[in-house]
Each structure stands twice: as structure tokens, then as C-alpha cells.
Amino acid sequence: MCIFCQIIANEIPAEKIYEDENILAFLDIHPNNFGHTLVLPKKHCENLFDADEKTLENLITIVKKISLAVKSAVEADGINIGINNGEAAGQIMPHLHIHVIPRFSNDGLVHWPSKEYGAGEMEKIGEKIREVIKSS
Ligand code: 5GP
Ligand code: ZN
Numbered sequence: 001m002c003i004f005c006q007i008i009a010n011e012i013p014a015e016k017i018y019e020d021e022n023i024l025a026f027l028d029i030h031p032n033n034f035g036h037t038l039v040l041p042k043k044h045c046e047n048l049f050d051a052d053e054k055t056l057e058n059l060i061t062i063v064k065k066i067s068l069a070v071k072s073a074v075e076a077d078g079i080n081i082g083i084n085n086g087e088a089a090g091q092i093m094p095h096l097h098i099h100v101i102p103r104f105s106n107d108g109l110v111h112w113p114s115k116e117y118g119a120g121e122m123e124k125i126g127e128k129i130r131e132v133i134k135s136s
Pocket of ligand 2: 001002003004005006044045094095
């Protein structure tokens with residue numbers, strides 16, 4: 001059983017802040033800011049790609065509720081919401097979870113650097129993605 005499934009099964013302790021039939025939310029043990037919360041489906045799936053649509057609808061609705069609660073509780077100025085999907089994207093825990101990270105105007109966290117497209121590159125990549133969407 002994965003570590004998050006063990007938390008769901010109460011075999012490992014966690015600072016739980018919300019629980020219903022399908023969803024659990026608890027505080028991240030190594031927060032980017034205090035109040036950093038992980039929201040996850042109780043039904044084990046590895047990432048966004050193998051989660052069913054109903055689970056995802058449920059999850060995002062609860063993420064909104066949790067985000068508002070975290071923002072209010074820690075008096076945050078904003079919230080980052082994110083999924084590290086796959087090892088290359090920084091996913092360490094192999095059970096789908098959404099990060100809800102409270103942000104403060106002066107918290108000093110640095111955003112990812114951006115890149116510049118060369119001439120015609122953006123259109124080429126846009127076309128490739130549109131083709132995949134059309135054929136899916
Ligand atoms: P990932 O990189 O997979 O998106 O993030 C996993 C997150 O889970 C990390 O931010 C990490 O601090 C958190 N985490 C890992 N193990 C535990 C644990 O046993 N308990 C809690 N509450 N958080 C954990
Ligand atoms: Zn699991």
C-alpha cells in the first residue's frame with residue numbers, strides 16, 4: 001500500500017483537515033508555506049492520467065473549498081494550486097494529490113523562469129497539440 005493510502009487507512013498519522021467519502025486533505029509535512037495542504041482521492045490512482053472523470057470533478061470542487069479555508073485561516077494573499085504529474089515533473093508520492101499552497105506578497109518564493117519561442121516555433125507546437133486533441 002502506498003504511503004498516502006496508509007494515511008487514508010489511518011495506519012500513518014497526518015494532520016487531517018477535511019475528509020469525506022471520496023476525498024482526504026491533510027497538511028504537507030514539509031510545507032512551502034505554513035498551511036500547505038495536499039488534497040487527494042481516497043481511491044488510489046497514480047496521477048492525473050489514470051484518474052477517472054468523476055474523481056477529478058469531485059477533487060477540484062473540494063480543492064476550491066479547501067483553498068478558501070486555507071486562505072482565510074492563514075490570512076494568505078493568494079494560493080498556488082498544482083499537481084506534480086510524473087517523476088520528471090517532480091512527483092515523489094505515487095498517489096494523485098493536488099497541492100494547495102498559501103502565498104504571501106512578501107514570502108520570497110521564486111517562480112519558474114520563462115523561455116522565449118524562436119520564430120515560428122509557437123505556431124508549430126500549437127499545431128502539433130491541436131492535431132493530438134483532434135485525434136483523441
Ligand atoms: P510531490 O512531489 O509528490 O507532488 O509531493 C509530495 C509531497 O508529499 C511533498 O510535498 C512532501 O513534503 C509530502 N509528504 C511526503 N511524505 C509525507 C507524509 O508522510 N506525510 C505528509 N503529511 N506529507 C508527506
Ligand atoms: Zn495510494
